[in-house]
Every structure is written in structure tokens, then in C-alpha cells.
Amino acid sequence: MKVNNHTLVRTLCETVVVLIIGLLAGFSNNALSSRSIPLMGQWDKAYGVPSPGGMHDPTRGNIEIGLGEALRLFNEGAVFLDSRPDESYAERHIRGARSVPEKQLAARMEEVLTMLEGDKKAVVYCQGMECDEAHLLARALREACLNKTFVFAGGMKEWEAAGYPVEGAGGTPEPVEQPAAPSES
Amino acid sequence: MKHGGIRLLDQSMVLILRLFLGGLFIFASLHKLGDPVSFSRIIYGYKILPPWAINILAIVLPGVELIAGVLLILGFLSRGAALTTTLSLGVFICALGYNLARGLEFDCGCFSFAHSPKGAAVDLLIRDLILLALSLRVLLAKRYACSLDWLFGLERGGKCFARE
Numbered sequence: 001m002k003v004n005n006h007t008l009v010r011t012l013c014e015t016v017v018v019l020i021i022g023l024l025a026g027f028s029n030n031a032l033s034s035r036s037i038p039l040m041g042q043w044d045k046a047y048g049v050p051s052p053g054g055m056h057d058p059t060r061g062n063i064e065i066g067l068g069e070a071l072r073l074f075n076e077g078a079v080f081l082d083s084r085p086d087e088s089y090a091e092r093h094i095r096g097a098r099s100v101p102e103k104q105l106a107a108r109m110e111e112v113l114t115m116l117e118g119d120k121k122a123v124v125y126c127q128g129m130e131c132d133e134a135h136l137l138a139r140a141l142r143e144a145c146l147n148k149t150f151v152f153a154g155g156m157k158e159w160e161a162a163g164y165p166v167e168g169a170g171g172t173p174e175p176v177e178q179p180a181a182p183s184e185s
Numbered sequence: 186m187k188h189g190g191i192r193l194l195d196q197s198m199v200l201i202l203r204l205f206l207g208g209l210f211i212f213a214s215l216h217k218l219g220d221p222v223s224f225s226r227i228i229y230g231y232k233i234l235p236p237w238a239i240n241i242l243a244i245v246l247p248g249v250e251l252i253a254g255v256l257l258i259l260g261f262l263s264r265g266a267a268l269t270t271t272l273s274l275g276v277f278i279c280a281l282g283y284n285l286a287r288g289l290e291f292d293c294g295c296f297s298f299a300h301s302p303k304g305a306a307v308d309l310l311i312r313d314l315i316l317l318a319l320s321l322r323v324l325l326a327k328r329y330a331c332s333l334d335w336l337f338g339l340e341r342g343g344k345c346f347a348r349e
Contacts, residue, residue: 007264010264010339011264011265011268011324012265012268013265014262014263014264014265014266014268015264015265015268015269015272016265017262017265018249018252018253018256018262018265018266018268018269019249019269021252022245022248022249022250022251022252022253022269023245023248023249024248025248025249025251025252026244026245026246026247026248026249027244027245027248028248029218029221029244029247029248030221030244033218033219033220033221035219035220035221035222035223036221037221037222037225037240037243037244038240039240039241039244040237040240041225041229041236041239041240043229043236043239044236050229051226052221052222052225052226052239052240052243053240054222056222057222058222130230132226
């Protein structure tokens with residue numbers, strides 16, 4: 001096809017029209033969506049899981065804790081819940097953590113309630129700050145009135161990098177600094 | 186007659202490509218339209234855009250994909266829709282290539298929000314390069330057969346398949 005000026009100008013004009021209609025469709029869809037997001041997200045947090053913000057943000061309402069606080073709760077005997085898939089848990093997890101994949105919570109709710117009997121604190125984690133499974137699990141637990149639930153935002157990645165105790169089929173590396181063992185797990 | 190046959194074949198091929206690309210873009214937009222939260226996280230995972238642009242793209246891109254797909258199938262503003270799909274694919278290819286070059290693992294988010302297996306980026310790049318070639322073929326077509334464009338007089342030819 002020979003591209004003459006007329007065709008080029010018309011193509012560009014048509015493209016602008018397509019983009020404007022697409023833009024309107026996108027904004028209308030977001031306004032009506034049950035998973036809508038605001039125009040600005042929280043993607044540049046100093047610490048914590050970056051998120052789109054708004055009503056449907058997975059992090060909304062959850063309490064995020066850092067490595068120091070996670071270690072303190074670990075030593076206090078809080079129940080650590082690993083929200084990653086079973087295979088990741090089997091490979092390596094925080095020592096004493098229980099596996100509760102986020103997608104299996106409904107089926108394992110009774111088991112979780114037993115774990116947290118006596119108003120125990122729960123620390124939920126996933127791989128790191130790129131995942132939202134821990135937040136989704138924490139939200140579900142809060143909805144089940146388990147309000148002493150915290151999200152360890154740095155997750156497995158930060159815990160392992162600090163050399164804190166882990167276990168699993170993938171091997172247990174020597175910790176850089178061995179904190180006191182939890183009183184119960 | 187011989188040239189007429191080739192033209193008919195060419196127009197038929199462009200028609201099939203239009204329907205294929207249109208359907209593909211509509212399909213690719215649906216899961217993104219249904220879940221802007223997850224799509225924004227996928228865009229964040231590419232680690233290319235500044236924080237202020239992530240949500241805006243997550244809102245706008247699925248709408249543009251849907252409209253470009255629908256217009257390609259209808260054959261209305263066909264060249265504009267084809268240029269839109271071509272530019273979109275060009276941007277996807279640049280993003281994939283950039284992350285591949287710097288060794289970043291990320292989820293494509295193209296047709297679902299499932300985690301992409303390791304090493305999938307090369308396959309995705311090849312797939313998108315093929316789609317880019319098809320989209321360019323539609324963009325550079327002489328005319329669009331059986332399209333609303335010719336019905337509304339935006340394209341030459343007075344029939345569904347023009348022999349001239």
C-alpha cells in the first residue's frame with residue numbers, strides 16, 4: 001500500500017478517536033467495577049507491600065509489621081502462618097510456621113481457629129513485598145474476628161536474608177544471628 | 186482476472202487477520218477490565234513505569250484494547266484500530282525485551298493473572314513479534330473487505346470484496 005499524506009493524516013485522526021473512546025471505556029469500566037482503583041496508587045511506600053490503594057486494596061485495614069517486630073513476635077510465641085502455595089512452604093518456611101495457603105483458607109478455617117485458640121497473635125507472611133497473599137489471608141482472618149493478626153510485609157525473602165531460622169525440604173541454612181527459639185509454634 | 190483473484194485472496198487474508206487480532210485483543214482485555222486491582226499489580230511488577238502512572242495505565246489500557254478489538258472486528262476506523270494494536274504490541278515488546286535484558290522475573294498478565302513460568306519471557310517476546318507482524322499487515326492493507334468503513338464511505342470500493 002502506498003502511504004500518501006491523506007491516508008497518514010486519516011490514520012492518525014482515527015487513532016486519536018480510538019484512543020479517546022478506549023480511554024472513556026476504561027474510566028467508565030473502572031467507575032462501575034467491583035474491583036475499582038483510584039487514580040493514584042501507593043506504589044512508592046518506604047516500607048510495606050506496594051498496592052493500588054482504594055476500597056479494594058488487599059492491604060486495606062491490615063497492620064503491617066517489619067522484621068524487628070516479626071522477630072519479637074516470633075520469640076513471644078506468636079503463630080506464624082505461611083500464605084504461600086504448599087510447594088513453596090514445603091521448600092522452605094519460617095521455623096515453626098503453619099501452612100495456610102490463601103486460596104485454601106475456607107477449607108482450613110477450623111484448623112486455623114484451633115491454631116489461634118486462646119486469643120493468640122497471628123503473623124501472616126508470603127514471599128515478600130511483591131505478593132499480596134498474606135494481606136488477603138490477613139483480611140479473611142480479620143473478617144473471622146481474629147483481630148490480633150499482623151502482616152510481616154518483608155515475608156520469607158527478608159526473613160531469610162536476615163539469617164533468621166527457617167526449615168523445610170530445601171535445606172536449613174546456618175543462621176547469621178540465632179534468635180531465641182519461640183516458646184511454642 | 187488473475188490480479189482480481191490475488192486481490193480477493195489478499196482481502197480475505199486481511200479480513201481473517203482483522204477478525205483474529207480483534208478477537209485476541211477483546212479476549213486479552215476482559216480479565217483486566219474485570220479486575221483493575223490485580224492488573225495494576227501486574228503493571229507494577231514490570232518495574233518500568235513511575236508510581237503515578239501505574240493506576241492510570243491499569244484503568245485505561247484494557248479499555249483501549251477492548252475498543253481497538255471491537256473496531257477491528259467491525260471494520261470501523263480500521264486503520265486507527267490497527268495502528269493502536271500495532272503501537273500496543275510495540276510497547277509490550279519493548280517492555281518484555283527490556284525486562285528480559287535486565288533479567289527481571291515478572292508476570293505477563295496478557296491473558297490471565299496467573300504466574301508466568303520461568304523463562305516464559307522469550308516465548309512471549311516471540312509471540313508478540315509475530316502478532317506485531319500480523320498487525321502491521323492489517324495496518325498496511327490496501328482496503329478492508331466487509332467492513333463498516335466501506336459502508337460509510339471511509340474506504341474505497343463499493344462491495345464487500347472489491348475487485349479493483
